[in-house]
Amino acid sequence: QLQLVESGGGLVQPGGSLRLSCAASGFTLNDYAIAWFRQAPGKGREGVSCMNGDGGKTDYADSVKDRFTISRDTARNTMYLQMDSLKPEDTAVYYCAANPLDKIATLNDFGYDYWGQGTQVTVSS
Numbered sequence: 001q002l003q004l005v006e007s008g009g010g011l012v013q014p015g016g017s018l019r020l021s022c023a024a025s026g027f028t029l030n031d032y033a034i035a036w037f038r039q040a041p042g043k044g045r046e047g048v049s050c051m052n053g054d055g056g057k058t059d060y061a062d063s064v065k066d067r068f069t070i071s072r073d074t075a076r077n078t079m080y081l082q083m084d085s086l087k088p089e090d091t092a093v094y095y096c097a098a099n100p101l102d103k104i105a106t107l108n109d110f111g112y113d114y115w116g117q118g119t120q121v122t123v124s125s
Contacts, residue, residue, distance in 0.1 A: 002026035002114060004096050009119030012086055016123070020081040022096030022116050029098060030055065030074045033105035035112060036081045038092035038121075047107025048094070049081060059107060064090070086123045093118040 008020040020036070035050035049070040051058045058070055069082040079096055097112035099105065 004098065004114055004116040006094070006096055006116040006119045009094060009121045011122045011124065013125050014087060014123055016086050017082070017084045018086065018121060019083070020094055020096070020119060020121075021078055022080070023076070023078045024098065024114075025077070027098070027100070027114070028074075029072055029077050029079055031100075031103070032114075033099040033103055033111075034070075034072065034079050035097050035099075035105055035107065035109075036068075036070060036079075037095045037097060037109060037112075038090075039095070040089075040092040043092075045095075045109055046092075047109065050105035050107055051079075052105045053103025057105070059105065061107060083121070086121075088123045090121060091123050092121060094121050095119075 036048045039045045067085045072079045096116040098114040099111045
């Protein structure tokens with residue numbers, strides 16, 4: 001069974017950090033473009049960060065650049081999103097995703113056929 005299972009969300013104060021994890025099973029992550037998306041209440045889904053299948057290129061939304069870092073552990077078949085200097089506007093449900101048809105990653109959600117279940121991140125004092 002092909003699936004992505006997320007963990008690591010929670011409540012954090014502004015300025016704090018969280019690390020989201022996304023474990024893949026049934027397929028190998030490093031064969032695919034991977035990405036993190038988020039959706040805040042009342043808003044559309046937003047691409048946060050992505051990484052090419054070979055790990056050679058990453059991209060970030062302007063709103064998270066220099067604060068968030070995407071990574072992948074091939075031995076654990078797991079992807080991560082390290083989030084630092086969190087702001088209240090980062091509050092959202094975060095989703096990991098993988099694109100089985102293209103190793104070139106984008107922040108557009110088209111083509112990402114495998115999705116995690118979502119994990120809530122709340123930034124509040």
